[in-house]
Amino acid sequence: MPPAPQQPSAPAVPAGLPGTAARVLDLVASGVVSSRADLVRELGLAASTVSARVQELVDQGLLTEVGEGTSRGGRRPRLLRIPDDGAVALAADLGSHHVRLAAVGLTGSAADVEEHALDLAAGPAATLGVLVERLRALAERQRAAGRTVRGLGVGFPGPVDTEAGRVVAPSRMPGWHLFDLRDRLADALGLPVLVDNDANVMALGEHRTVLPHLRHLVLVKAGRGIGSGVISHGTLYRGAGGAAGDISHVRVEAAAERPCSCGNIGCLETVASGASLVAAVRERGLRVDGAADVLRLVRDGEPQATTLVRQAGRHIGTVLSVVVNFFNPQAVVLGGALAAAEPLVAAVRGMLYERCLPMTTSDLVITASTTGPDAGLLGAGHAALRELVHEAPAETGRAPAAPAAEPGRGAGTPMAEPR
Amino acid sequence: MPPAPQQPSAPAVPAGLPGTAARVLDLVASGVVSSRADLVRELGLAASTVSARVQELVDQGLLTEVGEGTSRGGRRPRLLRIPDDGAVALAADLGSHHVRLAAVGLTGSAADVEEHALDLAAGPAATLGVLVERLRALAERQRAAGRTVRGLGVGFPGPVDTEAGRVVAPSRMPGWHLFDLRDRLADALGLPVLVDNDANVMALGEHRTVLPHLRHLVLVKAGRGIGSGVISHGTLYRGAGGAAGDISHVRVEAAAERPCSCGNIGCLETVASGASLVAAVRERGLRVDGAADVLRLVRDGEPQATTLVRQAGRHIGTVLSVVVNFFNPQAVVLGGALAAAEPLVAAVRGMLYERCLPMTTSDLVITASTTGPDAGLLGAGHAALRELVHEAPAETGRAPAAPAAEPGRGAGTPMAEPR
DNA sequence: GCCACTTCCTTCGGCGACCGAACCAAGACC
DNA sequence: GGTCTTGGTTCGGTCGCCGAAGGAAGTGGC
Known part of the structure; x- marks a missing residue:
């Protein structure tokens, strides 16, 4: 940034x-x-x-x-x-209305997974306390089980300045702009903390745990909003300003003049995100309380909901076809809540095969995330462990004071990005 | 591939x-x-x-x-x-109807530039002879001037399998499919040869000679067709199958059902390439003989041609807006013949600023190629030199026999890609 | 005009990641 | 019971880099 x-x-x-x-x-x-x-x-x-x-x-x-x-x-x-009794990192996958927590070991498994309702839109002050409390309890349980807690990885549903560990201009979440999430958590927990965008950590998780052989892949998180994480040359690609991977605010014809939270009009998000789907389903007179309800309707074969979800998939596929032609990845992985809807995945597949150059799709893997809801946790945990394994090998439980060569680095024991 | x-x-x-x-x-x-x-x-x-x-x-x-x-x-x-009397590489920038040749030194200058008409569509047999002849003459002149010719870099206007040095499935150029251009030229000239896509070598040229500080950039070649080359982390990005950077066959609304040479419909190429522009201008009753004529009309302020060129720029900008949001490069460089048309550049700029996230455009450089028609030559020459500088330092003039560790490598002294 | 300070560059000892050759260990195959 | 294959270690040696020390050649203050 x-x-x-x-x-x-x-x-x-x-x-x-x-x-x-x-x-x-x-x-x-x-x-x-x-x-x-x-x-x-x-x-x-x-x-x-x-x-x-x-x-x-x-x-x-x-x-x-x-x-x-x-x-x-x-x-x-x-x-x-990898020894079971080895190090773990805490992982937190923040959503706009809930948070998932777990302990992640180097073996790639997510243990002690829990999910809580948490309204991020209420701002940092209202949410951080609860979050810290849950994380402390989780850390305690892990330590009681004989594990060493090495750090915390956080996936945040909005733009993140990973170098500074701060949230940057998230839409629909007033109060979070420039909030130094990393250092706050690091101070409160006494652990090194890594913060990144949720789609980025999901991409890391999928890559590390299920597709480690691939060099170039795109993970699309289709949940309440739409985001994507990009792995290029085997490592996370952030682009010039750390904003890479945004496909949510690409203009699509079908969205016409719909205003978007980003301030522009016609964004993909306004016709293909979980939030927009819920609204569209309601418009058709069906009673739904969230994306989960929509997914239930689709599973039950409700025609209108299915049509809408399929249409959302087509919109996402339309945008992804440009990405696939341009980026020529080895895999497109669909994650987030909506990826559980078969019709959406099918629609994306159809769009890509229809619109992309054969050369780019002939060996392309298009699939729903196999780690499902845990992809984000795994990625966040792994990323955190990755930054720390060079630290003390033994039972210390607390990371040593940073050797700190860098000058402009703040308090806590924050982690640097590989850049 | x-x-x-x-x-x-x-x-x-x-x-x-x-x-x-x-x-x-x-x-x-x-x-x-x-x-x-x-x-x-x-x-x-x-x-x-x-x-x-x-x-x-x-x-x-x-x-x-x-x-x-x-x-x-x-x-x-x-x-x-860099010593002036040092090594040079020959460079050939092939277009569908002409070829530009030059000698390129490590200093980045293109010397002894020449351009000839050459109809690639006539197939390899009909064109290779002339090409080799011109290159031999060029090499002779360089040697007479006391320079050592180290190799040849070639930019080809179609997909290239750089590992094998072969052309792959080029549209509108029958006879070139799977032609092993690299080894043929290497054998004929007795020089190591590197072959790559034209947009790729242009991207290399712009990056090396004018924007070496940038890590991520996209070069769009808008000429008779439309191609793009991608620099990521400071090096050429090829993607999984070597097909990365294609934006030409992205579907755009305005192209509707227009059939494209790729076999699909509605491709950007059908409404924004030089060839499509010429056709569109003719449809309006103006007499033009090629893209150069269209550009002349635009320079002269002819309203219809200007409108069409501007519209082409909007189409290109529309597609690029997706690329910029997704890839978040530091620069978008417009090259190729059409980049000389101010209205086209302006239209692209407008589209990007209108449609992309502010975060991606705030520091984005959007510019026409500063090396102009030589970008491809410089890139091809540089790429060739890059692969060779570790060879004999002195006056040998002929590259030493390849140490050849790799097994499956064919004849000649072809160059490996950095991969 | 002298001295302190800066900038530029070299010399020298050492370190860490890697390599290849040689070699031991322990199985399969006939 | 050899012979071949796979798995792994030991032991020198290379390469690219580092930091400390120091020499060379400037600028600027007094």
């Missing part, structure tokens, strides 16, 4: 763990590899190098050997796994 | 020169830096490291010291420059 004095062409060092070690953990955690030999094949590094990295991680307690696997015609591989 | 056996998560090593050395050359060539101290500031490396790299390059003859600069309060910097 800052007018960017343009850092001297970024060192491109992914921060966190020394790179290779982090990739080793990722590969083991995601189940892509299970032995040193697998790592050699997957990473393309020399066996000696892999051996050395693995040994370090085992020494640090971040990795363990668990017996041997089956032979493939030679010596049996020694299986590697 | 290949169904991709999915290489084990690419080593991300940019190939060519050892990375840092290549960046040093780029920075010096583009004029961003002129001394070791500048390099230290720009690269963020230790002074000792920079010194070592520079020394190597000087020893190899790829860099020279040319006296001292002005003091900034201390010792005067020793100025660095």
Whole structure:
């Protein structure tokens, strides 16, 4: 977001763990590899190098050997796994009207998931207290279970300045503009905190846990609003101002002159978001209380709701067809509440196959998120862990004081972005 | 293009020169830096490291010291420059009806530029001979002038499989499908050859020579057809199948049912390309012989042509607005013949400011290409040099036999892509 | 005119990530 | 019971980078 004095062409060092070690953990955690030999094949590094990295991680307690696997015609591989009793991060997936919390380990599972109603629109003052309380309780439970809580990852349903850890100009949520969510949470919980846009953390979650092999993918979060997260070259793509991935405010013909919360007219959001769907269904005389009700109607085969959801899918597909032609990703993953509606997914598929160049869709995966509602939690948790695994290996439970080379960094123990 | 056996998560090593050395050359060539101290500031490396790299390059003859600069309060910097008598690459920018040739040095200038009529649609057999002949003559002239010709970079107006160096399914150019342009030229000229899409090489050219500081930019080539090249994280972005950057076949409302060369209907190309403009102008009863004539009419203030060009700009802007929201680049550069038409540029600007999120346009540069018709040449030449600078430093004139670690590599001395 | 300070650049020892060659370990195959 | 294959380690060596120290050559204050 800052007018960017343009850092001297970024060192491109992914921060966190020394790179290779982090990739080793990722590969083991995601189940892509299970032995040193697998790592050699997957990473393309020399066996000696892999051996050395693995040994370090085992020494640090971040990795363990668990017996041997089956032979493939030679010596049996020694299986590697992430220890269950290892580190976890808290994860919070904020929605406009609810919040989901969980503890996420390096193995990729979301444990102790809970969901609460929480009206973000009421502003930070009214919501932060509850949030902190729940997170404290969650952290306590995890510690009681013998786990080390390493940090907190937060997905926020609006634009986020990830460098500063602040919310930026969210629509329909007065009071949050420039709120320094990261540092507030970090101070209250005594943990390092990472804050990012909800679609971004979902994209990270899907990528890490189910599609780690893919280099380029787009995740579309179709919930109350519409957002998207972009993975390019295997890492989150943020664009010049951190605003990349917005498809919600693209103008679509069908939205004509409808005013949008962004101040413009004819945005996709006004005809394809959960909120707009609810309104449209109500207009047809059906009684619904939210997107969940609409989904129920669709599951029950109610024709009008189904038609509307399908139409929403077409609108989303129309916009995505431009994205697919331009970005040529390997996968388009549909997440958020509406992704549970088969007709919407089908409509998106249809639109993409109809409108995109064959070259871009021939190998394209178009699918609903397989981690479902947990994608955001997993992504937020993983992202938080990723930034921290290089810290103390042991039982300390509290991250060490930041070595702090950076000058302009505020209080707390906030985490830097890989940029 | 290949169904991709999915290489084990690419080593991300940019190939060519050892990375840092290549960046040093780029920075010096583009004029961003002129001394070791500048390099230290720009690269963020230790002074000792920079010194070592520079020394190597000087020893190899790829860099020279040319006296001292002005003091900034201390010792005067020793100025660095790319030697004029250094290496050049031939560059060929192919259009559907003409070809531009030049010799490009590391300094970024295009020398000995020439343009010839050449009908690519006549097929490879009918055109390759002439092309090779012109290139041979050009190479001879350069060698006579004491320069070493290191390779050839080619921009082709259609999809290219850069790994294989082949043209893939170009529309309106029968006979080119799967033609192994790279190896044919390499064999005929005895030079390493690099082939890429024309918009891609233009994007490289603009980025290298005029906007080297930017990390993310989109170049739109609006000529006879419409293409685009994408720079992301400072390097060319190709997408999953090498098809990234296509905006030409996005459906726009105004194109309705118009059939497109791609086999679909309603593509942007059918209402905003140079070819479609010429047709539209003719429909209005004006006599034009090509895009150049249309541009002349616009310059002369002919109202109908101006209206049409402006409308084409709006269509392009409409599609680009989606791209800008999604990709959030730092710059949108308009290249190709039509970029010379002020009304078109203005229309694109208007559309983007009207339709995109303020966050994405607040710092966005929207401009016509400053290198004009040479952008493609510069990009092709630079790309070729980039792949080769690590080769023999001296006067050999012929690249050494490839060390060839890769197995499946064909004849000639083709160049690998940075992937 | 001298001295403090700045800027530019080099020398030197050291570190960390990686590599390849050699080699041991333990299975499958015949 | 060899031979071949796969899995893994040990041991030097390379490469790119770093920081400390210091020399070279300016500017500016007194």
